[in-house]
Amino acid sequence: MTGNEFRFFLSCDINLPVTFRIERLEGNLPFPNSLNSENDDGTAELYVECALHIDGAPFGLPTRTRLESTGPSYCWNELITLTAKYRDLTAQSQLTFTVWDLSHGEGLIGGATILLFNNKKQLKTGKQKLRLWAGKEADGTFPTSTPGKVPRHERGELERLEKLLNKYERGQIQRVDWLDRLTFKTMEKIKERESLKNGSAHLYVVVDFCSFEHRVVFQESGANFLLPSPIASTNDIVIVWDPEVGKINPSEHKQLKLARSLTRGVIDRDLKPSSNERKSIQRILKYPPTRTLSGDDRQLLWKFRFSLMSEKRALTKFLRCVEWSDVQEAKQALELMGKWEMIDVCDALELLSPVFESEEVRAYAVSVLERADDEELQCYLLQLVQALRFERSDKSRLSLFLVQRALSNIELASFLRWYVAVELYDPTYAKRFYCTYEILEEYMMKMGAGANGEEDGFKRWQSLVRQTELTAQLCSITRDVRNVRGNTQKKIEKLRQLLSGLLSELTYFDEPIRSPLTPDVLITGIVPSESSIFKSALHPLRLTFKTANGGTCKIIFKKGDDLRQDQLVVQMVSLMDRLLKLENLDLHLTPYKVLATGQDEGMLEFIPSRSLAQILSEHRSIISYLQNFHPDDHGPFGITANCLETFIKSCAGYSVITYILGIGDRHLDNLLLRDDGSLFHVDFGFILGRDPKPFPPPMKLCKEMVEAMGGAESQYYTRFKSYCCEAYNILRKSSNLILNLFYLMAGSNIPDIASDPEKGILKLQEKFRLDLDDEACIHFFQDLINESVSALFPQMVETIHRWAQYWR
Incomplete structure (x- = not known):
């Protein structure tokens, strides 16, 4: 077909029944006061009545959907097939949709009408979002008094995006996997914003009309129509119509289940990939962890799962191809996971991502992490604390593992406590993080003294608590210094005056405190004469602390700035420095220490x-x-x-x-x-x-x-x-x-x-x-x-x- 040709079907040649799918109802029902009766549980029982009208007159009997009472948003997803055929339609054919509520004595919700052909006499296809006229039954006369299409002057950004989405689903817009995911997420945000702005002013019914291989143009039966070019054979134009497109094909799904069933385990155990299949598998194994596996990729990995068990890199990819909703398949996958070649620690981190919900898989990842030494674990500690958000319970295997490792290493304990404490400000996961905080406190308080003369658990915990008391005092000092009028020098004088006078207890601590930045270093007090303030809007403090071994260490304290992003970047610099040194490349980096002790400090x-x-x-x-x-x-x-x-x-x-x-x-x-x-x-x-x-x-x-x-x-x-x-x-x-x-x-x-x-x-x-x-x-x-x-x-x-x- 050349670029100048336009292929289409004539409506008079299509001897198929008019078919469409009623998907769902969007919006809130207009019966807030009728849900107060004693026998009413607050849930409506809705159905949609559909009828075809040709030239303003009813054609055939109305058709009703089943009752739907699962609550907002009401979803029928029901295929409707009318007795009329496409060849019977006229240019003014209309479909009417009326929504009824049986829970309120045949209560009328509203109705909408849509023309089957547009102003270019082309059959409408794809999803159509129709606005219901509240309290009015759909009008099938021509012109109708209940048009479902939103008037052009009332259309907003959301209507434009839905129109583009309709084209996308019909294959008229190229698919780009990663870009599509970002676009759909942005559309959801726009939809939420529009919903908040418009409230529940309107109700919409979403209908999906079937699509054909080419556009359908209206033509009356027997009319003389001259085609632009003769068609050589009937094979040139083939009607391809499948109302189930995009849905799960039952026969294919059944075949897939049989291919992945336990009864094939004996056969699959001896299968070896061919040369081309091996290349495909190696290509899949090189995918980054952010890449979504296609259906063919998943099937290939499952087919050769037994031959891949000696390839440790393949485990994370294999677990991604498992259908976890299938109990038997999930059981088989977990059995194989236990026999698989032990994966590396960096791959175990992938299994703690939100993609993997299975508690057994996440527990396996923790068992791999147990092999990491304290130095390596500290490189990942910030992310492991964040991974607690994706656990299924508050006292998860990951939480207990982090606490157990922290008990034997005061540095891990200090950083774990701070990382968890900062996240307590997040109301969504506050309970999850607080539970870990409580476990750490409980276990540490029960600890006895160490074999090497180390302090007992109670004293260790108290030394960590005093870190919080110190930061609270530093916040108070920062506020006092900021309130001083004048230049930076006057603020510095005020700082030293406070440290030497009212807050002189900070110059010499009753008991040494572990430095929050370097917990293995004990600090004994602040040196006022060597402490200063930086010239900037937030006036951060530059404090010199005396250490227990007779030295000093300098720390910057900032209040009013969220340091969690800086903390992450410096952690990555430190990790990359470690990776480079493991390859004998020392680039003299300076991964200075950063610790967020609050949302803005x-x-x-x-x-x-x-x-x-x-x-x-x-x-x-x-x-x-x-x-x-x-x-x-x-x-x-x-x-x-x-x-x-x-x-x-x-x-x-x-x-x-x-x-x-x-x-x-x-x-x-x-x-x-x-x-x-x-x-x-x-x-x-x-x-x-x-x-x-x-x-x-x-x-x-x-x-x-x-x-x-x-x-x-x-x-x-x-x-x-x-x-x-x-x-x-x-x-x-x-x-x-x-x-x-x-x-x-x-x-x-x-x-x-x-x-x-x-x-x-x-x-x-x-x-x-x-x-x-x-x-x-x-x-x-x-x-x-x-x-x-x-x-x-x-x-x-x-x-x-x-x-x-x-x-x-």
């Missing part, structure tokens, strides 16, 4: 450093600044080779990590440089691709950083690009682990994730470029570096930012 480790903006303002270049600390007349650019190497490696590490995590709002004030040449990023208010600045570059790589490496043509800049590509390919190997960790954060209240978790995780997945091999990724990342360095617009924005900071 928290602590950060203070790292002595200066911002690049400050350095460039005072020293003109990065190299001249580093020459003050590591001068070497024989070294590159007058500094030691080790210092330059540290700078190059840290630049490479953060360039890759900030690109993968999509960290935005990068400017010279949140890029800091330590005296040893280590560069690091702070302030992660925008992640997963969000950025307040227009046209941000893929990564923050300013010309001053390139100049410190000797320029774009130097060997040091080439080494920088080499480190970037090596780090990128190493982290790509652990993409499943990183994606699983973010997937477990899907239910969290972190701003840039909570806004649209699925979209954020898909963006993260795209950054790994899993469609490319390692060699292709090297070229890809080098192009990204070149694009970032040559970006002109961000340089203009940076200049504007500097001027804004100056005038501020």
Whole structure:
């Protein structure tokens, strides 16, 4: 068929009965006062009466649906077949729908009428949403007094989207799996918003008309109609009509059940995949954890499940293809799971995601996690606490596991307590997290003294409780300091005055307190003379604490800022640093510690450093600044080779990590440089691709950083690009682990994730470029570096930012 041809059927040639499906009723019933009778349970009993009218006169007998009383929204999903055939219709044929309520003595709900042909004389197909005229029986005269279609001037965004959805379901809009899921989710939000705005002003009945292979054009029987081109044979036009399209085919479902039944277990046990099937299986196993398996993928994995039991990577994919609603199939799957090759810890995290609801599967995942040592477990602890949202009970296997591990490690206990305590502000899951908090407290209080002279459980718990008391006092100090009128210096004087006077007990604690950031360190008091305040809107405190071993540690305390997003990003930086070091690549990263102690408060480790903006303002270049600390007349650019190497490696590490995590709002004030040449990023208010600045570059790589490496043509800049590509390919190997960790954060209240978790995780997945091999990724990342360095617009924005900071 050429692009100029228009194929269609004539209505007079279709010798099939008029068929459609009554789906559901949308909206609230208009009988609030009639539900007060003693014998009324508040549920209506509804049915829909359908009738065909031709040229304003009834044609045939009306047809009724069954009674529906399951409550809003009332759903019949019933196929209606009339005695009339399509060839009997005229251009003014109408269908009338009247909804009745038997629970109120044949109460009339409302009616609506729809023409079967549009103004172009084409048969209407797909879903139609008809507005009911309350209290009026559907009128079949022509023109009708109860038109079901919403007038054009009253149509809103929702009606336009439903029209597009109708086209999508008829195959007139291309399907893109990941984009479709995001679109449907957005449509649901729009629908909820419209429902809240409009209230229950209208009732709608949703009807689904059948579709044909081509459009149906009205034509009276026996009329002389000249076709645009002759049809060679009857095979050129075939009526394909299936009112059950999109529904479960009973015969196919029965065949599928037989193919997956237990009686085939003996046969399937000996099956081996062919060469092509093996390639397909390997392709499926490489899918990221966010990828949904198709029907064919699920069937293939199930068919060869016995031969895949030695492939540990296949277990998570196999469990995704199980029909858990089938008791026998679920039982067989759980038996196989127990005999499967033990999976890695990173794959066990996937089994704790909301996709897997089976308690046995989640318990199996916990048994795998038990093999992880405390250091590895701490890398995932934040996500494991978030995974408690997806458990089936408050005292789950995961909750008990976390508490048991925390009892033998004070660091795990401290962080577990804080991670759970912060989530108590979430009303939906407050009970779930509080239950874990109570179990931790109960078990720890019952603990005796440790074999190595460690304090007993009661004292350990009290040392953790005192952390909360300390943060409460710091919140009070912050409020008092903010109320002081004057510049920052006056606020600093007020801080030191408070610490030395009214709050002098903070300078020396009665008993040492475990530092919330590093619980293995005992702090004994604050040093007032070394404590200060940062010059910013929130006036964060910079506090110097004395430690039990005679040293000091510096902590930043912020009140008025949600640090949970920063906490997540720094945790990922720490994890990626660990993954790189396992591959013998140390990029001198600075994963400083961050801990959110509330919804709008928290602590950060203070790292002595200066911002690049400050350095460039005072020293003109990065190299001249580093020459003050590591001068070497024989070294590159007058500094030691080790210092330059540290700078190059840290630049490479953060360039890759900030690109993968999509960290935005990068400017010279949140890029800091330590005296040893280590560069690091702070302030992660925008992640997963969000950025307040227009046209941000893929990564923050300013010309001053390139100049410190000797320029774009130097060997040091080439080494920088080499480190970037090596780090990128190493982290790509652990993409499943990183994606699983973010997937477990899907239910969290972190701003840039909570806004649209699925979209954020898909963006993260795209950054790994899993469609490319390692060699292709090297070229890809080098192009990204070149694009970032040559970006002109961000340089203009940076200049504007500097001027804004100056005038501020």
